Amino acid sequence: MSGNERRWSVGELARATGLTVRTLHHYDEIGLVEPTERTASGHRRYTDADVRRLYRVRALRSLGLGLDAIAESLAAPDTRDALRQVLASQLDHLDREARRMRDLRAQVRSLLERMTSTEGIEVMSLLETMQMIEDYYTPEQLDYLAKRREELGEDAIKEVERAWPEVIAAMTAHQQADTPVDDPQVQAVTRRWIELGDAFTGGDPGIRDAVTKMLTDQGGKLGQQGGCMSPELFEYVSRAIAAVSGGRSPQ
Amino acid sequence: MSGNERRWSVGELARATGLTVRTLHHYDEIGLVEPTERTASGHRRYTDADVRRLYRVRALRSLGLGLDAIAESLAAPDTRDALRQVLASQLDHLDREARRMRDLRAQVRSLLERMTSTEGIEVMSLLETMQMIEDYYTPEQLDYLAKRREELGEDAIKEVERAWPEVIAAMTAHQQADTPVDDPQVQAVTRRWIELGDAFTGGDPGIRDAVTKMLTDQGGKLGQQGGCMSPELFEYVSRAIAAVSGGRSPQ
DNA sequence: CTAGGACCTCACGTGACGGGAGGTGCAAGC
DNA sequence: GCTTGCACCTCCCGTCACGTGAGGTCCTAG
Numbered sequence: 001m002s003g004n005e006r007r008w009s010v011g012e013l014a015r016a017t018g019l020t021v022r023t024l025h026h027y028d029e030i031g032l033v034e035p036t037e038r039t040a041s042g043h044r045r046y047t048d049a050d051v052r053r054l055y056r057v058r059a060l061r062s063l064g065l066g067l068d069a070i071a072e073s074l075a076a077p078d079t080r081d082a083l084r085q086v087l088a089s090q091l092d093h094l095d096r097e098a099r100r101m102r103d104l105r106a107q108v109r110s111l112l113e114r115m116t117s118t119e120g121i122e123v124m125s126l127l128e129t130m131q132m133i134e135d136y137y138t139p140e141q142l143d144y145l146a147k148r149r150e151e152l153g154e155d156a157i158k159e160v161e162r163a164w165p166e167v168i169a170a171m172t173a174h175q176q177a178d179t180p181v182d183d184p185q186v187q188a189v190t191r192r193w194i195e196l197g198d199a200f201t202g203g204d205p206g207i208r209d210a211v212t213k214m215l216t217d218q219g220g221k222l223g224q225q226g227g228c229m230s231p232e233l234f235e236y237v238s239r240a241i242a243a244v245s246g247g248r249s250p251q
Numbered sequence: 252m253s254g255n256e257r258r259w260s261v262g263e264l265a266r267a268t269g270l271t272v273r274t275l276h277h278y279d280e281i282g283l284v285e286p287t288e289r290t291a292s293g294h295r296r297y298t299d300a301d302v303r304r305l306y307r308v309r310a311l312r313s314l315g316l317g318l319d320a321i322a323e324s325l326a327a328p329d330t331r332d333a334l335r336q337v338l339a340s341q342l343d344h345l346d347r348e349a350r351r352m353r354d355l356r357a358q359v360r361s362l363l364e365r366m367t368s369t370e371g372i373e374v375m376s377l378l379e380t381m382q383m384i385e386d387y388y389t390p391e392q393l394d395y396l397a398k399r400r401e402e403l404g405e406d407a408i409k410e411v412e413r414a415w416p417e418v419i420a421a422m423t424a425h426q427q428a429d430t431p432v433d434d435p436q437v438q439a440v441t442r443r444w445i446e447l448g449d450a451f452t453g454g455d456p457g458i459r460d461a462v463t464k465m466l467t468d469q470g471g472k473l474g475q476q477g478g479c480m481s482p483e484l485f486e487y488v489s490r491a492i493a494a495v496s497g498g499r500s501p502q
Numbered sequence: 503c504t505a506g507g508a509c510c511t512c513a514c515g516t517g518a519c520g521g522g523a524g525g526t527g528c529a530a531g532c
Numbered sequence: 533g534c535t536t537g538c539a540c541c542t543c544c545c546g547t548c549a550c551g552t553g554a555g556g557t558c559c560t561a562g
Binding site: 018052055056059060062063064080083084087088090091094095097098101102104105107108109111112115116127128130134135 | 269303306307310311313314315331334335338339341342345346348349352353355356358359360362363366367378379381385386
């Protein structure tokens with residue numbers, strides 16, 4: 001009854017399973033699904049048992065498991081238990097991956113939006129700033145900032161981003177003209193600067209410090225190029241803010 | 252003023268950027284970020300311009316872009332436009348990946364649940380059935396079935412899965428005892444069989460046909476092993492269903 | 503003069519195959 | 533007997549973004 005059942009060649013099996021011949025060769029190579037027999041000339045002859053094993057492999061493969069994990073769980077003495085373990089671990093692997101994709105997607109989308117909304121600003125400085133933010137903020141601070149952005153809403157953010165270059169330009173002009181920091185015009189610009197900074201940070205002092213550290217570090221590192229504040233401007237703003245509010249660190 | 256700025260060694264740059272020395276070597280190898288200078292002894296000396304390029308690369312890398320895509324978009328005549336394109340394509344790549352992860356996760360989770368709820372059934376036949384379903388249903392049918400499952404709710408599904416083995420066992424007993432298909436007991440079991448089948452398929456004739464095709468094909472392919480219906484049982488059920496309802500195809 | 507650290511190039515390994523080169527087995531048609 | 537053609541064989545390089553050595557050089561401090 002089970003003496004000589006049907007035998008399958010690689011090609012037949014490939015067509016039947018939708019896998020490629022190369023894949024079957026690979027499974028044979030690594031010992032995952034080996035044909036029980038070979039013909040005298042070396043052709044692979046799969047038995048029904050081999051085929052069933054292949055079906056199991058394919059099923060587990062379609063769940064995203066690695067070949068080594070599949071091999072292990074099929075070789076385990078208690079398949080059910082081994083399978084449960086590997087599936088559980090796969091489940092949170094997939095969870096992590098899904099989260100990663102979601103987060104990446106959100107980042108790409110926000111960058112794309114910013115690219116269209118802030119036509120004037122150089123793309124490159126956008127990129128650099130983005131990266132610095134990743135470097136200098138703790139994950140909690142990043143979370144906090146993300147929440148802030150949501151609270152503010154799209155329109156408010158765009159308004160802030162539109163206003164920043166103006167304020168920076170005005171401040172730079174005063175700095176280069178060496179206007180005294182207690183000049184009423186400078187004080188007005190400074191108050192606007194603080195306002196915009198607070199809109200961004202939500203007034204969190206930790207984040208304020210991180211920004212300060214970032215700007216000074218990067219100022220020293222990369223000079224005034226690439227969207228960074230120049231040390232001179234930084235110093236000028238520091239003094240201006242001190243003049244307005246009495247010793248707070250600058251934005 | 253810009254005659255001789257600071258130069259960076261690989262190690263310094265690695266520490267500053269959080270990348271590894273090997274990564275910088277790699278970027279150099281493929282021409283993505285090459286140090287403008289080398290010392291006489293061959294040591295890499297990165298200029299500030301190189302460093303800025305590296306920062307851009309790192310920023311784009313953190314969005315999940317490939318190195319070739321990064322190279323292209325940085326080399327393009329209109330960086331802004333090239334970047335927008337590559338980011339847009341990356342966006343739907345990430346979308347697809349995220350969906351894939353979600354779907355995989357759902358499959359793994361449902362299999363895990365089924366493994367705990369159907370202690371009695373062999374795991375392997377679960378796997379094989381799962382895979383056959385993928386093979387024999389069209390994507391639309393799979394969608395339809397998924398919706399059906401949601402409509403039914405967890406409890407109803409578990410109830411059906413619990414009941415199936417009983418019905419199959421009863422039917423097999425009648426088939427092996429060769430009970431005539433118009434026997435009232437057989438008719439009762441058959442009605443239950445139809446009921447369960449309809450709960451699963453929602454009575455959709457296309458799906459009913461797919462199941463029939465699947466069972467006959469697989470019966471021929473793999474014999475009665477691995478959770479498949481035997482041809483004899485299949486034929487018996489066909490007759491029983493015909494006797495009860497008048498010529499409908501079996502479940 | 504030597505120890506140590508930073509740097510160099512070369513080259514293999516990762517996962518799951520794709521794809522091609524170059525050769526063999528086997529049946530049908532001439 | 534010969535060719536054509538197909539299915540099959542093994543061997544091996546390529547993928548992607550690096551990790552991880554191995555083995556040698558450069559440079560500074562003690």
